[in-house]
Amino acid sequence: MQIPLSWLREYVDVDLPPHELAHRLTMAGVEVGEVTELGGWENCCVGEVLEVTPHPNADSLQLCRVNPGAGAEMEVVCGAPNVAVGQRKYALPGTHSGKHETLKAARIRGVVSEGMICSELELGLGDAHEGIVVLPDDAPLGMPLDDYLGDTILDLEITPNRLDCFSILGVAHEIGALTGKKVRVPESSYSEGGPPITEEANVSVADPDLCHRYTASLIQGLKIGPSPQWLQDRLTKAGLRPISNVVDVTNYVMLEFNQPLHAFDLDKMRDKTVIVRRAAPGETLETLDGAPRELNTEVLVIADSRDPIGLGGVIGGANSEIGANTTSVLLESATFNSYNNRRTADTFRLHTDASQRFEKGLRPELAPIALRRATQLIQQVAGGTIAQGIYDIYPDADIPKPKVSLTLRRLKQILGMDVTLEQVEDVFHSLEFETERTGDSSLAVAVPYWRSDVNIEEDLIEEVVRIIGYDNVPTTMLSTPIPHQQSAPMTELRWRVKESLATAGLQETISYPLVSLEDLEKVNYSAEEAMPLRVANPMSTESDYLRPTLLASLLNTLSYNEGHNEGPFRFFEQGRAFLPRPNQLPDEREVATGVVSGLRSEPSWLVDNGPLDFYDVKGMLSSALAYLGLTPSWETATAEEGPALHPGRSARIMCSGSQIGILGELHPTVLERFDLTHRPVTVFEIYLDNLLALPARSGRNFRSLTRYPSANRDVALVVGDDVPAGKVQEILNRHRLVDRVELFDVYAGENLEPGTKSLAFHVYFQAADRTLTAEEVSRTLEGLLRTLQRDVGATLRE
Incomplete structure (x- = not known):
């Protein structure tokens, strides 16, 4: 909102320097983003x-x-x-x-x-x-x-609740309260020389639930033309483009009082009639922006005796537009239902200056005040004769306006400071709120028409502290000790898992927890065994079931991204899976699911690039779990454990004897169902509930570097083809003199017995307190070979 200081000074005396005024307004909750000096025309x-x-x-x-x-x-x-x-x-x-x-x-x-x-x-x-x-x-x-x-422009960054500061007078009231100056509201008197308005036009409201108050005046015999320079200058400085004298006045009064108005060409209205009603099915309206709009029964329209001539509170129709030949203007000033107005603006994606004000909720008392002011100015700049009287349709006129109560006890409870009743009254009088004492420490406050944001006691307390000054609130110690922090192990684990996966090179995605049954069937989820929970009022047919797995959402994300770039794709999502239970609410499980596919890096002639595969993802997960202080092991998974995975290309992720997840390549039929072009696609799931249940871990521990050299031996072992390499590696690592073990070759074929394979390892020996001799290393290796022979039937390959 741009506020020219020259315009502001018409209503309140401003004797503060612009930047100090901006500071005072900002400290009172009306932020001034920028102060612009308009001028610099030397000579x-x-x-x-x-x-x-x-x-x-x-x-x-x-x-x-x-x-x-x-x-x-x-x-x-x-x-x-x-x-x-x-x-x-x-x-x-x-x-x-x-x-x-x-x-x-x-x-x-x-x-x-x-x-x-x-x-x-x-x-x-x-x-x-x-x-x-x-x-x-x-x-x-x-x-x-x-x-x-020359002028100074205050560019206000107004929060949605301070609707009053969308107007010059609203800001003037703020300045008046902060500086103790009197606000001058412009006069709106005019002479009525025409016939009674009821003889020249007919106005009625058919749907008062959507139009709380409708007022209208009539000016006849006016002349459309350019606005006077003073009016054009004020609109231009406030950021609006001058159009014509009548339209400019409606914009001027909207900026002045905050009440949107609309002018209709009376001669273009059938039977000179206005009916405020819901649109009929199938009705259409071409709006002032030249776009045809198809209406529905939830849209409020301003209509003549047959057709709509405007969208209530949003925009007028082209069929009643003010033109160069207009001589009679019916001027509208109304109060519309804020919810309906917002919905209409959203439906047509048509957010205007008027709709932005109406949808925040204007007070009905403002409508006739702004109407009379605009009628006066139109006669002043365009001439014409004003009809006698106005239309004022206000069904709730007899309902007394509620007052808001305030007690000093509640004020102290909220602010933590003592404020006298006299100080509170002074604050409200400076804001032009009417007060009435209802006790020794309580008030009843009548809120003026321009403040639609003050409705409850806490709103009044906010006004008190704003005007007194937030910087005047005393600093005191808390009356009670700060409560001890309550640990939330699952919350902490979620953040650590996210960090570990991101550190391993995966990118987090977020999707809705609702999926379609069709997507679940694509990942081989069987709804016959356990039907997922269906939402009673789904937003769409694609989002109607609580997901029992995150895999379907991630594969849709992967499919979408494959259509936009070549990868590599490394996605993960952490969230809840809702596992169905018969006749009960679903069991909510925290899981982290990932999908990886595409090339290892972006295409380049500098590197021999290959696709990301099972072992790349295994390395990523090993790194991520090591970040959490865990050392995983891997076991062959069954088809039932991963129905969406390729048989024989999946593994359980184990830790301390418990399964904490599953890893594997996606089944070819699942790839085809999601139209995935990059092969293979490797997926994993980590079960955070199982992870949390593991014994307490000390995490990563520091180990000082030894001063003594290591000795290494290469060992090739023949084992049964059903013996995992990880099992052999674990046995080798048991000995205290073994520093680390690395698998560097796997062979099966000629020169080996059927049903066997050869595993070759680098074995590094090292002691922390001495240099190992060749005899010690050989003796240790012989002991390891005997253990391997006993536990897994391994023999040294000749």
Whole structure:
């Protein structure tokens, strides 16, 4: 919201410097984002055009004799079509325009131009450049333009609850309360010389639940044309584009009082009738933006005796638009249902200045006040005769306005400070709230029409502390000890798992916990065994069941991303899976699920790139679990454990004898169902509940580096093909002198007995207190070979 200081000063005396005023407003809760100084027109002054003659060497240019107000008359070359004798506006050589360009005297088509008569664009006041800016006749000759047109703009960043600060008067009331100044509300009196309005137009409200108050006035015999310069200047400085005198007045009063208004051409309205009603099925309306709108029965329209002529509180219709030939205007000022207004604006994706105000909830008392002010200004700028009386349809007029109660006990409870009843009354009087004492320490407060955000006792307390000043609230110690932190092991584990997977190179995704049964069937989930829980009111047919697995959502994410880039794709999601239970609510399990596919890195001729496979993901998970202080082991998984996985290419993830997850390649039929092109796709699931149930872990421990060298041996062992390499590696690692073991070769084929395989390991021996001898290493290795022979039937390969 842009607030010109010159406009603000019309309603309240502002004697604070702009930046200090901005600080005071911000500290009171009305944030000023920026203070902009409008001006910088050095050596630019108000001049008068005395004579206009054709340029001798150019048909499109004219020679203007200008009186600068001080000094000798000057000759200026001007190409503006609207320049005329008597107009006031001028720039001398040396002027800096709105674009900070220096003006110099120059020869134009053989004639020296000693200055410039400026347009809006050249002064930085707007985008118009077709003609010059014409100042009022009473603009003082010779006055610097900085003094005459210069201004300061406060750019407010208003929170949605402070609807009153979307208006100049609303901000004036804030400044008045903060500085103790009296606010001057403009008069709205006018003479009514026309016939009674009821004889010239018919107005009715068919749906008062959507239109709480509807007021209208009538001006006849007016003339549509450009607005006076003062009106155009104020709208431009506030960020709006001038259109015509009648439309500009409606925008002006909206900015002034915060009440949107709309002007209808009465002669274009069938039977000169207005009916505020719900739209009929199948009705359409072409709005002022030129777009045809198909309406439904939940949309409130302003209609004539047959057709809609506007969307209530949003935008008018093209069939009743004010045009150059308009002579009779029916002016509307109403209060619409905020919820319905918001829904209508959202339905048509048509958020206007009016709808943004109505959807926040305006008070009905504001409608006739703004109507009379706008009627007065339209007569002032467009002439015409005002009909006698106004339409004011207000079914709730007799309902007394509720007052809000406030007690000092509650105020102290909220603020933690003592405030006297007299101080509270002073605050409310400065805000122009009416108060009535209902006890020694309580008040009943009547909220003025411009403050629709104050409805409960806590709102009143907020007003008190805002005006007193947040910085005046005393700092005191807490009356009770700070409670001890309650640990939340699952919450902490969730964050650690996220960090570990991200550190391992995976990217987190987030999806809805609702899926379709079709997607669950794609991952071979059998609903016959356990039907997932269906939502009673699903948002769509694609989101109607609580997911028993996160895999379907992740594969949809992978399929979408494959259509937009080549990868690599490394996704994971952490959330809840809802495992169905018969005749009960589902069992909620915390899981982390991931999918990995594509090339190991982006295509490059520098590296021999291959697809990410099972072993890449196994390495990622080993790294992630090591980050959590865990050392996993791997066991062959059955088809029932991973119905979406490829048989024989899946493994249980084990830790301390418990299964904490599953890892495997996706089954080819599942790949086809999701239209996945990159092969293979490796997926994993980590069960956080099982992870949390593991014995307490000390995490990663520091181990000092030894000063003694290591010795290594390469060992090739022949074992049965059903013996996991991890089992052999675990046995080798048991000995205290073995530092680490690395598998570097697996072989099966010629020279080996059927049903066997060869495993080759690097075995590193090291002691922390001495250098190992060859005899110690050989003796240790022989003991390990005997253990392997006993436990897994391993023999040394010849």
